[in-house]
Amino acid sequence: MRVIDGVEALSLLRGESGRAPPRYVLLVDLNMPRMNGIEFLAELRSDPRLKRAVVFVITTSDDVRDLMAAYGEQVAGYILKQRAGPNFDSLVATLDHYRRIVRLPDMRIADVRH
Structure with a gap:
């Protein structure tokens, strides 16, 4: 999924505009x-449900x-656009592969400490 800015992303992740995705890896632009x-x-x-997101x-x-x-x-990594260069599609594919093979927590469940 792609969003325009952080406000829209938080709304989506919190499920304010429908159903929130259960697991995800985020690629966030600083600007x-x-x-x-x-x-x-x-x-x-600062959000108990979102704080474990892989970013x-x-x-x-x-x-x-x-x-x-x-x-x-x-954050899990800091990627310079100039290093990713024309390989942006490859970067997205790598992150998608990571998302599929790594077991991620369900973000709909608040953090539970024992």
């Missing part, structure tokens, strides 16, 4: 309208502050 990628990650991580950041920013902020929000 989004209305809510930037770091703001989106902070909001995502990869894709960006043009090579700024170490952006890198540290993203990893501070527990």
Whole structure:
């Protein structure tokens, strides 16, 4: 699924516009309208149902502050667009393959601590 910005993504993931997907791997751009990628990650991580989501950041920013902020929000990877280059379709296919072979938690279930 593709969304325009972080606000729309949170609405979709929370099931506000229908049914939320049970498991997912997110590819998040740092430069989004209305809510930037770091703001989106902070909001995502504060939600008990969404905080375990697997997130990869894709960006043009090579700024170490952006890198540290993203990893501070527990991203699984920080991908520079210039490195992905013309292989963007391959990157998406790799993440889709990852999603299919890795066992992910059901995001509809809130975090339960024993």
